[in-house]
Amino acid sequence: MKKLILSATVAFTVLTTSNIYAQQGFGTNTPDRSSAVDIVSNKRGLLIPRLELTKTTEAGPVVKPENALFVYNKASVNDVTPGFYYWEAANVANAKEQGLGRWVRFVSSNSGSAVTVSAGDNVTVKDTKIGHDTNYEVSVKGGTAPNQVLVTKKDGDNYITEWVNPEEFIIGVNGVTAEKVGDEVHVGLGGDLSKPTEIKTTKKNTLAISGLDKLDGTAGKEFDATSQNIVIMGTDGILKVVTPKALIDDAIDNGDIDGKALTSKGNSIQIDGTAAATALLKEVNIEVKGGDKAGQILVTKEVKDSSGTVTGTTTEWVDADKVGVEVTNGIQKITGADGTTKLGLGGALTEDKTSITTTDKNVLAIEGLTSVDKPVTDNNIVIADKDGVLKQTSAKNLIEDAVGKGGLVAKTLTTDGKIVIGDTQSSELKNAVLVDTKLSIKEGSITSTEILDGTIANIDLGNGAVTSDKMTAGVADKDGKIKNADKGMIPVAGDNGTVTYQQITGELLNGKALTSGSISVFGGETALLDATRIDITGGTNKGDVLVTTDKPLLNEKNEEVKDKDGKTIYITEWVKASDLGNTVKSGQGITVKSDNTVNLGGEITEPTILDLTGNGSLAITGLDKADAKQTNKAVVVQADGKLATIDKTPVGPINVQEGDVFVDQSVTNYHPSMEEIVIEVTLGATDTNLSLPAVNGTEGQTISVKIVNADEKHNGYLNIKSGSDVLAYGAMPFQGWIIKSNGTKWIVVGRN
Numbered sequence: 001m002k003k004l005i006l007s008a009t010v011a012f013t014v015l016t017t018s019n020i021y022a023q024q025g026f027g028t029n030t031p032d033r034s035s036a037v038d039i040v041s042n043k044r045g046l047l048i049p050r051l052e053l054t055k056t057t058e059a060g061p062v063v064k065p066e067n068a069l070f071v072y073n074k075a076s077v078n079d080v081t082p083g084f085y086y087w088e089a090a091n092v093a094n095a096k097e098q099g100l101g102r103w104v105r106f107v108s109s110n111s112g113s114a115v116t117v118s119a120g121d122n123v124t125v126k127d128t129k130i131g132h133d134t135n136y137e138v139s140v141k142g143g144t145a146p147n148q149v150l151v152t153k154k155d156g157d158n159y160i161t162e163w164v165n166p167e168e169f170i171i172g173v174n175g176v177t178a179e180k181v182g183d184e185v186h187v188g189l190g191g192d193l194s195k196p197t198e199i200k201t202t203k204k205n206t207l208a209i210s211g212l213d214k215l216d217g218t219a220g221k222e223f224d225a226t227s228q229n230i231v232i233m234g235t236d237g238i239l240k241v242v243t244p245k246a247l248i249d250d251a252i253d254n255g256d257i258d259g260k261a262l263t264s265k266g267n268s269i270q271i272d273g274t275a276a277a278t279a280l281l282k283e284v285n286i287e288v289k290g291g292d293k294a295g296q297i298l299v300t301k302e303v304k305d306s307s308g309t310v311t312g313t314t315t316e317w318v319d320a321d322k323v324g325v326e327v328t329n330g331i332q333k334i335t336g337a338d339g340t341t342k343l344g345l346g347g348a349l350t351e352d353k354t355s356i357t358t359t360d361k362n363v364l365a366i367e368g369l370t371s372v373d374k375p376v377t378d379n380n381i382v383i384a385d386k387d388g389v390l391k392q393t394s395a396k397n398l399i400e401d402a403v404g405k406g407g408l409v410a411k412t413l414t415t416d417g418k419i420v421i422g423d424t425q426s427s428e429l430k431n432a433v434l435v436d437t438k439l440s441i442k443e444g445s446i447t448s449t450e451i452l453d454g455t456i457a458n459i460d461l462g463n464g465a466v467t468s469d470k471m472t473a474g475v476a477d478k479d480g481k482i483k484n485a486d487k488g489m490i491p492v493a494g495d496n497g498t499v500t501y502q503q504i505t506g507e508l509l510n511g512k513a514l515t516s517g518s519i520s521v522f523g524g525e526t527a528l529l530d531a532t533r534i535d536i537t538g539g540t541n542k543g544d545v546l547v548t549t550d551k552p553l554l555n556e557k558n559e560e561v562k563d564k565d566g567k568t569i570y571i572t573e574w575v576k577a578s579d580l581g582n583t584v585k586s587g588q589g590i591t592v593k594s595d596n597t598v599n600l601g602g603e604i605t606e607p608t609i610l611d612l613t614g615n616g617s618l619a620i621t622g623l624d625k626a627d628a629k630q631t632n633k634a635v636v637v638q639a640d641g642k643l644a645t646i647d648k649t650p651v652g653p654i655n656v657q658e659g660d661v662f663v664d665q666s667v668t669n670y671h672p673s674m675e676e677i678v679i680e681v682t683l684g685a686t687d688t689n690l691s692l693p694a695v696n697g698t699e700g701q702t703i704s705v706k707i708v709n710a711d712e713k714h715n716g717y718l719n720i721k722s723g724s725d726v727l728a729y730g731a732m733p734f735q736g737w738i739i740k741s742n743g744t745k746w747i748v749v750g751r752n
Contacts, residue, residue, distance in 0.1 A: 024752065027712070027732045041732065042712060048072055053080045059087070059099040066096060073103075080105075122150065122161050147184070198237065262286070291317030295342070329354060355388075416440035473501045539574030546572050609641065636673045646671040650678075655708075658684040658716060663703065664693040672697040678704045683714040683731060692722045692739065692746050699743030706736040722746045 024038070025031030031038030039046060051061055052075035059065050067089035073080055083105050090100035117136045119125045126137040140150065143163030152159050166185045172178035174197060177190045201207050215223045229241040248257070259278025263285050264271055273279075288298065296317040303312045327333055332346040358364050380392040410431035415421065418441050421429050473485035485501040492502045512531040536546070552560040553569045561569045591602040612618055626632045633645040650667040656679060664670045667677060672693065681688055692703060707718055710733055719729045720737060728737050728748050738750035 025734065026752075028734065044712075044732075050074055053077075053085065053103055055079055056085075056103045056105075059101070062087070064096050064099055065089075065101070067101070073105075122163070257281075260284070293319075295319065410434065411436045414438045475501050541574075541576060543577050544574040545577050547575055549573050607642075634673070634675075646673050648675060650674070654679045655682065656680070656688065656690065657682050658686050658688050660689045660691065662691045662693075672701065674701060676702045676704065678706070680706050680708045681718050683707060683709050683716045683718060685715050687716045687719055689719045689721060692720070692727075695722070695741055695743065695745055697743075698741040701741045703739045703746075704736065705739065707732065707734060709733045720748075 024036065025040070026038070027040035027044075028038055048070060050072045053071075053073045054060055054075070055078035062069065062071070065087040067087060069087040071085055071087075072083070073085050074082055076082060080103065085103040085105050088101050088104045089095040090102075092098075092100060095101055117125055117127070117138070122141045124139050124141050126139075128135045128137070143150070145163075145165065148163040148165055150161050151164055153162050154160075167178075167180045170178045170185050170187065172187065172191060174194045175189060175191055177188050179186045179188075199207060213221070215221050215228075217223070225244040229243055230247055231239055232242055232247070233239055260280045260283040262271055262276045262279045263283070264287055265285050269286055269288060290296075291298070296319055298315050299318055300313050301316050302310045303314050305311050327343060327347070329350045330345060330347055331343055334342050334344045334346075336342060356364055380394055382390055382392050384390055411433050413421065413429045413432040414436075415427040415438065417427050419439050420426055473489065473491070474482045475485045475489070477483055486503070489501040489503055491499045493499055538544070539546075548570050549572065551571050553571050555561050563569055587602070588606065588608050589600060589602050589604045591599050593599065610618060632648060634648050635643055635645055638644055647669045651669050654666055654677065656666060663677065663679065666679075670677075670693070679690070681690065690705065705718070705720060707730065712731075712733060714731070717729050717731045718735075720727050720739065722745070727739065727746060728751065730737075734752075736752050737748055739746050740749045741747070
């Protein structure tokens with residue numbers, strides 16, 4: 001996309017050269033001064049917004065309509081019909097913000113209908129005129145006597161209304177009584193029901209009867225199940241009476257009531273009888289109440305009267321030690337501090353043999369045993385014989401005597417010969433261990449850490465004991481771990497005589513520096529064994545410069561020296577600066593003067609690029625002001641970065657008429673980067689199809705189009721198109737449009 005180098009402000013185009021008025025004119029270039037909008041046409045009308053209202057009291061679909069807003073309604077719904085309406089805002093504060101008001105329909109002599117209001121039977125009409133409006137107040141005519149009511153009566157095939165006295169039509173039936181008391185009719189509950197009667201209730205609308213006598217069991221208010229009944233309601237809602245026996249006992253026996261069970265979940269009470277499963281109205285569980293403390297047992301005791309005669313028995317919780325229990329065979333009674341008696345292990349075994357059987361899962365353990373104090377010989381070990389009987393024996397009898405008497409076979413302890421037993425010669429000892437055992441030194445397990453300094457001397461090493469393939473150089477890493485030295489390391493003696501392996505460096509060898517006064521030397525502080533300085537020998541004249549000649553560098557064999565890429569290396573020589581003209585030449589907008597100064601200027605004969613990426617910039621200051629009398633051009637930067645000039649405006653006026661017209665073809669010097677193009681259109685008998693240029697590259701371009709016809713004698717229309725899309729059309733005299741490109745599409749930004 002091309003961009004203008006010079007910034008330009010696109011002025012809003014004045015679509016006509018005639019005088020400009022504050023009023024808006026359509027079909028005229030000179031709207032009447034007394035009008036805000038002047039529309040002139042001899043064959044076209046004004047088409048106002050058409051929408052669908054919902055009702056006269058709702059503003060929608062218009063949001064916050066202004067008072068006097070004018071629309072045409074298309075809908076027939078509620079109280080609106082097709083026609084012209086205007087909004088009449090309510091006479092209250094913030095009526096517009098709240099959308100308060102009404103739609104008022106315009107009614108003409110041929111669209112309205114007459115409204116007649118006349119009084120009927122028992123109706124009065126009072127009219128009041130307010131300006132052009134008539135207000136009709138319609139009310140019901142009163143009766144001929146006090147307390148009369150207006151009722152509907154059938155008169156043949158019709159129904160009429162009539163004022164009558166209440167007692168003439170209010171009759172008590174179906175449980176309701178009507179009684180005339182003075183001028184009033186009292187209506188109340190009472191009497192016979194003459195038909196099935198239903199009273200419907202809801203969760204909120206309930207039925208209650210208050211003030212009934214309550215049978216609370218006090219004197220005179222006892223419930224007599226033999227003579228009194230209970231009121232119940234059936235599934236159909238009908239009230240009935242029933243005896244208590246029929247309601248409960250018989251219903252349970254017949255299975256009409258789902259009785260609940262009497263149970264003892266803890267099985268502390270036995271419940272007999274099949275009736276227990278449905279014996280109660282609610283499920284009940286009964287258990288024997290526990291004693292006062294843990295360990296008590298429930299016993300049966302005799303109940304005696306005051307004379308000591310046994311009258312029966314009862315149960316009672318007592319301590320277990322209060323009940324006679326005989327203990328034997330390793331079980332004893334233990335009386336606690338609280339006086340209770342418990343049973344525990346202890347005492348003599350009284351049976352010939354007492355066995356405790358264990359399995360893999362069910363084992364026997366004794367925890368909390370104390371440790372045996374030394375010497376072991378003073379203590380015994382508990383063992384089980386082949387029959388499982390526990391016995392005790394000493395540790396000496398179990399191990400040493402068993403080995404000594406031959407009851408236990410001992411094994412031999414041997415070594416690999418590097419370890420000796422007892423003296424400096426033996427590597428075997430019989431009857432020393434319970435299983436055959438051999439001792440040996442693990443390969444590589446003895447390092448310099450385990451060998452004391454001076455332990456191994458040259459005399460301890462036989463000829464050929466240590467060979468080069470057995471020797472390794474070890475160095476410590478940053479964590480102190482020993483690893484093999486890197487290739488090229490040598491042993492170096494330190495200040496204290498210790499030897500470490502280090503890489504060969506200039507510092508290690510106390511190397512000497514390589515320096516230069518005219519050549520930069522980096523990292524040469526210890527590069528040589530002797531201090532050396534190299535410099536470039538200067539020229540013979542002050543101000544000489546060192547340049548590369550066209551003479552190749554030759555080696556001792558008189559062959560050209562080449563670099564690693566195979567390119568020839570040339571020698572250098574000192575020349576006078578004034579002789580640089582022989583090597584520096586002008587070109588591509590650069591001029592070299594006779595005094596060897598280099599200036600901008602000259603011919604550019606090949607593509608030249610100035611790279612301003614990063615933080616670079618290019619500015620030209622002090623330019624002359626453009627001459628207004630000349631036809632100036634604009635400089636643009638093309639997509640490839642090249643600079644070019646274009647005409648700022650089209651050449652001459654652009655007038656188009658009937659037929660297909662293309663803007664980029666009608667403007668002889670058209671360019672997508674032109675700021676603005678003004679086109680005048682004269683309409684004729686047929687349409688004029690004005691096609692805008694392709695939008696690519698036209699970002700910011702403005703095209704102003706004006707119909708210059710002064711009357712409506714033409715039949716053709718102007719159609720403004722972008723590709724196949726019609727952006728705008730019109731045929732009114734002096735009608736105009738402003739169209740602008742955003743680089744992706746043409747947009748109509750103004751019209752009149």
